Amino acid sequence: xxxxxxxxIIVLGTTDVADDTSTSAIVDGVMSVAADITAWTNDDDAPFxxxxxxxxxxxxxxxxxxxxxxxxxxIDGANDSPIPTTADPIGRAGVFEIDGAKAINTxxxxxxxIDLRPFTMKTSQEFEFYLFNNTGETIAANWDLxxxxxxxxxxx
Numbered sequence: 001x002x003x004x005x006x007x008x009i010i011v012l013g014t015t016d017v018a019d020d021t022s023t024s025a026i027v028d029g030v031m032s033v034a035a036d037i038t039a040w041t042n043d044d045d046a047p048f049x050x051x052x053x054x055x056x057x058x059x060x061x062x063x064x065x066x067x068x069x070x071x072x073x074x075i076d077g078a079n080d081s082p083i084p085t086t087a088d089p090i091g092r093a094g095v096f097e098i099d100g101a102k103a104i105n106t107x108x109x110x111x112x113x114i115d116l117r118p119f120t121m122k123t124s125q126e127f128e129f130y131l132f133n134n135t136g137e138t139i140a141a142n143w144d145l146x147x148x149x150x151x152x153x154x155x156x
Contacts, residue, residue: 006154013044013149015052018129026139031069031086032131037145039073041126042116046149051112053096053131055143062135068094068112069130075121084130091130093119098135113150 003009019037026032042049051068069084069091084091094112119127129147133139 019145048150050148059137064134066096067132071128
């Protein structure tokens with residue numbers, strides 16, 4: 001079926017690397033740290049974003065999820081919102097739902113989509129992203145997080 005003129009279509013921006021092989025593992029029940037993930041600027045002012053998390057674990061059976069937390073930075077000049085921590089996990093915006101069984105030490109891409117609008121305070125908003133590991137196992141070092149800006153437009 002052809003998409004009709006002026007129908008709403010999804011527009012994807014260029015995939016940006018928020019993290020390229022972090023050298024830190026994330027223990028179960030712990031939040032990642034700021035040094036693990038590079039700040040990302042929403043140059044497209046996209047209202048939504050898709051995230052691709054590639055990671056490994058030594059366990060074959062996992063339960064739980066990995067939560068994605070968002071922290072707007074440089075909101076008014078250099079002012080930032082508080083950093084999410086294990087004790088204060090603010091800014092939870094999305095979840096990577098984990099399969100129960102997987103191969104050991106094999107990259108497993110998981111997807112999450114979030115609404116950036118509640119965290120956007122200005123044009124070209126900058127963000128830091130944090131992961132809270134709730135899988136029951138340690139996320140091995142060298143995990144990757146990519147961001148794909150997402151918006152909508154009318155079909156031509």
